[in-house]
Amino acid sequence: MPDDEIQRYADQHTSSEPPLLAQLNRETHVQMLHARMLSGHAQGRLLSMISHMVRPQRVLELGTFTGYAALCLAEGLAPDGELHTVEFNPELETRIRRYISAAALTERVHLHIGAAADLVPALGGPWDLVFIDADKINNDTYYELVLPQVSTGGFVLIDNVLWGNKVLDSYPVKPSDKDTHAVRAFNNKVQADPRVENVFLPLRDGLLLVRKL
Ligand SMILES: C[S@@+](CC[C@H](N)C(=O)[O-])C[C@H]1O[C@@H](n2cnc3c(N)ncnc32)[C@H](O)[C@@H]1O
Numbered sequence: 001m002p003d004d005e006i007q008r009y010a011d012q013h014t015s016s017e018p019p020l021l022a023q024l025n026r027e028t029h030v031q032m033l034h035a036r037m038l039s040g041h042a043q044g045r046l047l048s049m050i051s052h053m054v055r056p057q058r059v060l061e062l063g064t065f066t067g068y069a070a071l072c073l074a075e076g077l078a079p080d081g082e083l084h085t086v087e088f089n090p091e092l093e094t095r096i097r098r099y100i101s102a103a104a105l106t107e108r109v110h111l112h113i114g115a116a117a118d119l120v121p122a123l124g125g126p127w128d129l130v131f132i133d134a135d136k137i138n139n140d141t142y143y144e145l146v147l148p149q150v151s152t153g154g155f156v157l158i159d160n161v162l163w164g165n166k167v168l169d170s171y172p173v174k175p176s177d178k179d180t181h182a183v184r185a186f187n188n189k190v191q192a193d194p195r196v197e198n199v200f201l202p203l204r205d206g207l208l209l210v211r212k213l
Contacts, residue, residue, distance in 0.1 A: 163205065
């Protein structure tokens with residue numbers, strides 16, 4: 001059975017997006033380049049589900065884009081919990097803030113504009129749930145920055161770990177394709193990391209679930 005048929009079936013048997021997220025998803029696809037970067041329906045519902053399971057006090061997201069995943073992750077926050085999200089591109093700020101406000105989350109969702117590696121140390125910890133979804137070549141930098149700040153038993157999720165299936169051995173990767181080499185090396189490193197347990201979910205473009213021991 002083709003993968004997209006399975007994906008369609010999975011979408012049809014996943015709870016619908018809340019109306020505000022459906023609007024943001026549509027708006028992103030109509031108005032933005034690279035709209036595929038947005039987590040989307042099924043992955044968004046998974047992020048929300050994980051957040052509801054963890055009931056995190058503090059969530060960190062690296063790579064906000066239009067704010068879709070941030071709003072999904074915020075759905076399961078503990079009653080006095082907060083989410084911090086970091087985005088490099090200042091042109092995205094107005095739209096992100098508009099949606100945080102429309103979701104009535106201005107007190108609990110904090111947007112930081114700048115480079116993740118510069119801003120994360122000042123945000124401190126502990127984090128109960130981290131979503132790494134920025135520039136993939138730096139996955140390992142972000143992982144090493146945040147892992148010491150993740151609570152024992154806390155979770156780190158890393159997106160796009162299939163990297164368009166280019167991580168597979170059958171894909172002939174060019175030496176110049178630095179992103180693919182970085183994603184492959186990062187996935188292999190986590191697999192061998194005694195500090196964590198991990199599950200690789202082949203959902204959408206691949207989501208790696210990591211629990212800190
Ligand atoms: C895949 S998109 C994020 C999608 C979003 N998490 C979602 O699921 O809807 C990646 C984002 O990371 C941002 N980004 C790239 N490099 C970054 C950096 N060094 N620090 C922070 N954000 C960065 C990009 O501008 C882009 O908006």
